[in-house]
Amino acid sequence: MTHATISLKTDGFGQTARSDAWWLQPTTVFFGLSAFILYSTWAAFQGEHYHFGPYLSPFYSPELFGDSPHSLFGPKPAWWFSWLPWSPAFLILWVPVGFRLTCYYYRGAYYKAFWADPPNCAVGEPRKRFRGENSFPLILQNIHRYFMYLALGFLVILSTDVWNALWFENAVTGETTFGMGIGTLVLATNVVLLSGYTLGCHSLRHLVGGRFDHLSKRPMRRTAYSCVGCLNQRHMLFAWMSLVWVGFSDVYVRMCSMGIWTDWRIF
């Protein structure tokens, strides 16, 4: 019989009796989210190569003001401060950023990965003080449902982009014909994955039916609650797949626009 004296309480950052690779999950999340934040920030600041033919990068959609044919209200507005850098993405990116930032899944993930609050389950934390989402600033996370409303609108807009990506202009005749390119499929997949993520939102689940105790008397709501609940069970999966794919969609449009990749037409 041997003896080893070890403190019972966890009282230091990273202290734990866990023998598994508990650091792997938060580290993966840290690098995954950091890579996306860095790329999307860089892409948003570019202000060019965000459209190619009928394709518009989802980072720039809807293009409220801008120089591309996709712009809804014309070029850069005169009221934009001259000392501020300009990109059409600045006007709209706050919506998907806000939606993901306040998302219940991402909250749990980045509290662990970026704040070590906690680093992982049953692992010691670096700080003793904890206020959680009980007070400012994290109490603002409760705004999530408002971002969800806006994100639902973005799904409609991005679906319209997919429709537009089915109409190709002949450079010689100027005639517009129905067709499909790899880019169309890329943008369509983006909408499917974003829909899987947005329509599985916890706030949406609550609003369509979760807030009622008697769903049996509301068959439409019961069906909606059940459908959202089904997607909600895979919320983490859709959160990551849609994050990766929305980034890839921008890369695809950018590469085609820069002439590095060729957009193959299927028909």
Place this chain on the structure above:
Amino acid sequence: MAKATFRIWRGDADGGELRDYTTEVSEGMVVLDAVLQIQADEANDLAVRWNCKAGKCGSCSAEVNGVPKLMCMTRLNELPLEKPVTLHPMKAFPLVKDLVTDVSWNFEIKKRIKPFKPRPPDAEDGTWRMAQSDVDRVMEFRKCVECFLCQDVCHVLREHQLFDGFIGPRFLVHVAALEMHPLDTENRLEALRTDQGIGYCNITKCCTNVCPENITITDNAIIPLKERVVDEAYDPLRRFFRKMTGGR
């Protein structure tokens, strides 16, 4: 027969140490079997709380290799037996002796939650009528065996010791079972927001991960309650709409 080493916390509230015990293990054994064998053969004074050995009484909660688990539901073939298996008592609660902790705080918390308050009976014989689909949602919460592993792993209690301001995942599940019950008429949302501190939960899902009954604590209980609290306290549009329609 194969042997395995168990590194078990021995001590009380004043202090203690980890001691190694080597015992024979065989196919089908769970951690509690090994602990009881050690108790019988080598350490007659080892304190361990257990009862059903079937994962239904919630008594044998401990931390196996640092992860809160029921010892009776942790099979040895799931553990790397080439290294010593470390056994600690639940660290969130006051230690009584060895693997036994004082979980009485939980019972005091439960008393502070407004009890079930059904609407008047639907029939003259004093009974109610409910749709099965309405009750299904809360049935999941009733699987809880009160092992308090979720309370133990919750960093708000374990690390930050906020026992005065936060009731913990076990009782958020309990409140959810009451709040979502189709017959219940009580409103517990203001208490949830204030005294019971639901805002302290930062959705790390550790409670869900350790639940031996696989209750989806975070997604099905805590987040829906958080959303109900948002309805009540943080959503101005919803409050306006509620005032206009006179609904809850």
